[in-house]
Amino acid sequence: MTPVTPPTPDDLVHLRRCVELAREALDDGDEPFGSVLVDADGVVRFEDRNRVQGGDATRHPEFEIARWAATHLTPEERRGAVVYTSGEHCAMCSAAHAWVGLGPIVYAASTTQLLGWLEEWGVAPGPVRPLAIGEVAPGVVVRGPAYELEVEVRALHARLHGVA
Template sequence: MDETTDLTAHDLTHLRRCVELAREALADGDEPFGSVLVDPDGVVLHEDRNRTAGGDQTRHPELELARWAAAHVAPEVRPECTVYTSGEHCPMCSAGHAWVGLGRIVYAASTAQLVEWRRGWGMALGPVVPLPINAVAPGVPVGGPAPELANALRELHRQCAERDAVT
């Protein structure tokens, strides 16, 4: 599926919350990522932020939401739910999302944007190939990126890069 930037006001409201969660994550020493799980009626079911600072690099909010949904959302409702996230799912999170059977993913910044930013700051890429969601989970509908939020996210990731370069 092709990415699209045709996002609704509803989408942008949830994406702004994801950016707030990303900001909270950065302030707590984590990488700046945040995600929100929304049911078919638009009700926020659960939200989380990156929690990798403790050394467990699998503590991505997107995977945490998939795990939470597996335990708390009926299987027949999951495909109608939407996961909003500050950054496009990595391959691990895309796979978790697909295996749990969640629906649409809407992201504020794409994997391509994150890779470009990191390269521009001279940072190494992570240990996993940076693939778009549909390269891992081809049946999942996706939306994003949100150009309105790119500058805010780029700044959060820049601050993270600077912090990590010092430590």
């Protein structure tokens, strides 16, 4: 499994945008997750937020990024791109990321953090085993969590679960 390292100061710029997208999702009645795809030149190529409220539980922004990248980027461009996200990829999104051949993943909050918050609030975990990215896609370089954003991300999830 690839070791996880902290995000860089440059990563925080994109992670803050992910948290903004997560807030937009929550404000629209959805779960608070947001993600950004940045190419090797540092250009934002695609961004999205969670859209599962309509009943399609696969409408995670990380999965949408994988779909978009597979259609719009060459394999070389995908390898050089970085996916930034407010929360560590779930198993479905980690697999999609690896299958499409995207580069590193940088996240604000980890699966471990989210599980701890949910347990603290008495909220049951979702229907899929909560695995770290490295357990699903061991070859993907990962940076995170960004402890600078923990309070903000936690507050969004608290609001979702009515504990804010």
